[in-house]
Amino acid sequence: MTAPEPPAEPRTPAAPEAPAPHTVPEATAAPGGASAPGAAGPWNLPASGDPFASHFQRELSRSWDDVRARPGLDRRTRSAVALTALVAGRHFDALGDHIRTALRDGLTAAEIREVIIQTSVHCGVHAAGTAFRIAAEVAREESAAGE
Structure with missing residues (x-):
């Protein structure tokens, strides 16, 4: 029998931010x-x-x-929805970049994990497994970049 996972990190909801303007150069x-x-x-x-x-x-x-x-959704929620949509649509080529955006938008690694777990129930275990592999890759890269 395995030990239960610790609960997700508590979060104080962030105030919605205006998205940064951008172009496709x-x-x-x-x-x-x-x-x-x-x-x-x-x-x-x-x-x-x-x-x-x-x-x-x-x-x-x-x-x-x-x-x-x-209006209507804060950036954290938009990022969670985007991650779910990318996993559901199996758009794994874009998932790593959107995980990075989700981290910048205020989602924690624990929350991203929970989004992928929730997605697995509705979109398939194989899609979630691939999403977890990509999330782990991003976590390693981000950790190495912060050193």
Whole structure:
């Protein structure tokens, strides 16, 4: 029999913050720019010199900013929802960057663990297992960066 896990760290709800504005400067940049630095992935965006790409990138960035700025959810909750959606949709290529954003938005590692556990019940154990592997990778990288 294993010992029960310690309870999640107590948190005082953070005041909602306005999202940082951002742009999609490169053809490979993903939505999230300044509010999700490094959130790049296989977005299949056209080359930045393509006249259609600049319009697409501008609209994508504007849409992302509009959604992040909506009232009703604080950044921590938005990050928890994003993590759940990424695991459910098996968008593991973007999960690490969104875990980093969730940490910056105020979620603790224990809360991220609980989001993934909750997601596993509804979205599948295999998806959650992959999410845990990525979260552990991010934790190691963030720990090494802080040394």
